[in-house]
Amino acid sequence: MSKKTSQKIAFFIFRLLGLLVVGILVWILGFIVYNGIGVISWEFLTSAPSEGMTSGGIFPAIVGTLCLVAGSIVFAFPLGVMSGIYMNEYAGNGKLVRFIRIMTNNLGGIPSIVFGLFGMALFVNAFKFGDSIIAGSLTLGLLILPLIIRTTEEALKAIPDSFRTGSLALGATRLQTVARIILPMAFPNIVTGLILSIGRVSGETAPILFTVAAYFLPKLPTGIFDQVMALPYHLYVIATSGTDIEASRPVAYGSALTLIAIVLLMNMLAGILRKCFGKKIK
Amino acid sequence: MKRAFFIFIAILGGVSNVCAQKIKGSDTMLPLSQKEAESFMKANPKAVVTVTGGGSGTGISALVEGTADIAQLSRKIKFDEKNRLREDGKTVKEIVAAYDALAVTVHSSNKVGKLTREQLEGIFTGKIKNWKELGGDDMKIIPYSRETSSGTYEFFKENVMKNKNYVSGIMSMPATGAIIQSVSQTKGAIGYVGLAYVNRSVKALSVSYDGGKTFVEPSIANAKNGTYPVVRPLYYYYETKSEEKVKPFINYVLSDEGQKIVAETGFITVK
């Protein structure tokens, strides 16, 4: 076989593989959109489940997921951004920072179910929060912390050092430099991290199984010590339990579509933001 | 004075209504409690009832820890569970909310239509491996079970398997709905589910408890007249202290309306 033919064959296969990956995505998304789009309606999104969760809507689950998103962001975003600032602007490049960076990476590599175990042991049992929004939010917050730290660091790194030296040369302190010059410039990119983590939090099931999720709770939460339903857990529940799985399939498709829509919308938003502001800095 | 009295009543009413009740425990009872809670809340717009699963054992633990007001159990409370409650100075009341018959289901194309208890024991302990041994096609038997420590798992183990353990390669499903789903898709499958879950996509077997003399078909009528042997009560347990708080809901479940829901969900009414 000549060099040219083998190249042709190899390249043909690679193109095919590229198509295959797109095909898989289209298959999965298509399957859920095709089956779910008919279910989605204003009523589906704004009413509580009824008839043993075979009809009605998913409103409480959406609200629950929003609560968890808000709770985990309130906890993790400031902490993550501060941590990122410390590592990039203050800590230099010593052994300590390397260690912290490795730890952050490792935290990001821990499976979500281990976060669930830990959240249950610490927040639910040791802190006596019980199954509650706060326990779930803290657990999810820990989960997204590495993501926020990493994006913050990247955002800060993208800002040329000349801005820092310039500001310092003008007599500003380090804090002033960070707060007035660096942060405002890096902010759009930091926000992408925030949006990405919203997507991540909305989709996670394993960490909330034992820390917050309720099987059925149509009433909306009134405080941070309440349990809530959550979209991913709701999907899991209606996909596997209930007396009549076939009858609840439409609701499952609808929930899956809503969930995917939220998550993918967040990811796309982050992508667009990154593109726009990435250009601006350069 | 009169007005103050009314306000007092209103506040009292408000408080006792607003009280959130948490029901926790058996996954089998989830659809029942969920529907009961749904219509109870419709009748009492101020009430809040949370329903969570986890298994019967979890329900009792939650009662001990005070994280639930009502524990739903698909088996009777165990002696040491009662002891644990007593050590905490808690006494519980037991309410039978409904009965549940466990049906053994197979794929709808399966030729086998009836089995004895001994055969069932053989299947689920792994001694009988092929349908041909039971008069069916030459096909591997694939037994499906619930997750360990669900009340259904334990009840089936006690009642049908006489306390022997399941074969270690058994498929264990996180929920009963998943068992039905899998049994309806898998030709050689056999699985046990509450009668409420049986639908047209699977075939329910007749069962004999007297060595094959009489086979009884699982149905609500047969469960009610006591001829179908694999029947268990479904319980609500609550602390005597919180009686006032949970009574409206319990009463609702036991009322005609509540029992109508029991029947609708496919369980057997108490009366």
Added chain:
Amino acid sequence: MKALRRFAEHLVEGLLALSGSVTSLAILLIVIFLFKEASGLFGSPAIEKGYVLCVHSTNSTDVLNPYQIKRIFDSETANWNELGGKDMEISLFRFDDIFSLYSDEELGEDYSLLPEKLGETISQNPAILAFIPEKYAPAENPSVKILKIPEISFSDIFGGKEWFPTATPAPQFGILPLIAGTLWVSLFAILIALPLGMGVAIYLSELSNERTRKILKPTIELLAGIPSVVYGFFGLAVLVPLIQRTLNLPVGETAFAGSLILAIMALPTIITVAEDAMRNTPKAMREASLALGATHWQTIYRVVVPYAASGITAAVVLGTGRAVGETMAVLMVTGNAAVMPHSLFEPVRTIPATIAAELGEAPGGGVHYQALFVLGCVLFVITMAVSISAEIISKRNRGKQA
């Protein structure tokens, strides 16, 4: 004023440093809590807490190990002579049986007569093996012997092949089948994902024009964004029946279904990391290869891929890490049977799926709960090892580039 400002600066710096340490702190806490809860399992009695096993005093057996106890109560072992005792059929007595022999009144107020009645029952039956609460054990009765119960040992857990966490009276916590199942599913997921991912990565970094790249890259990122429960639902509703039908298998919930789903989920990680590594190949090396007369394809597999090898290895390691820890999707499609895996087309049970399915049902603080934390520790150690080796590999990579 200046002093105040300096103080504020220091305060903020301190705060920032504190938040910088938060991830390390979190890992530390996770380690402490996981291992603290898990350690309780070792040294716990091998039968249910607060219970004892009693035999007749004429019985020569003194000690039973957990596995023997389970076999006896499963009626696998039916005669005392199989355990080195006399030739007599083992007669099992469970505590609840006493209530069918005596009414509550006969047992006295607060069960005060219970030990006495239990003693009577045991002394009447020389072949008995009774499983009763320690509190009511008739210790004074001369014809009753309480068996010594061994503690759950390291080898019971890490060497055991049976996972029966709720078997009474002796739960079995052999986690070998779960570890094997996890590695089995992940291994095949990577074997499926690696060639696919490599192909796509090569296509992206070497062949595609800017426009296709701009479409393909976000597409792959979208694939990474889909929540795992949605993958699980897709697997349950589409893949499992499909696999069962096309391969004509007795069951559709198999390791293969899990591997396929995991492969799809690991693809984005592998593609992104591998592509980055390939793009980093210096232009000079490529041009040198082409100048020597090699075709584009030869340049790719003789120069670019070897150069990016460590980056690709890192991709594989990271992908494995994701696969090992994945919970919901696997739980929904693999059938969860706790057996040592023999083939791809049988159900398996993984560690994350076990934790997710059982933790909600395990009463807090009990041995089952602790056993699940042991599983959590194992998972933690595996993923830590994965992260650290990925770190080392990519560091070597950086070293090479410098």
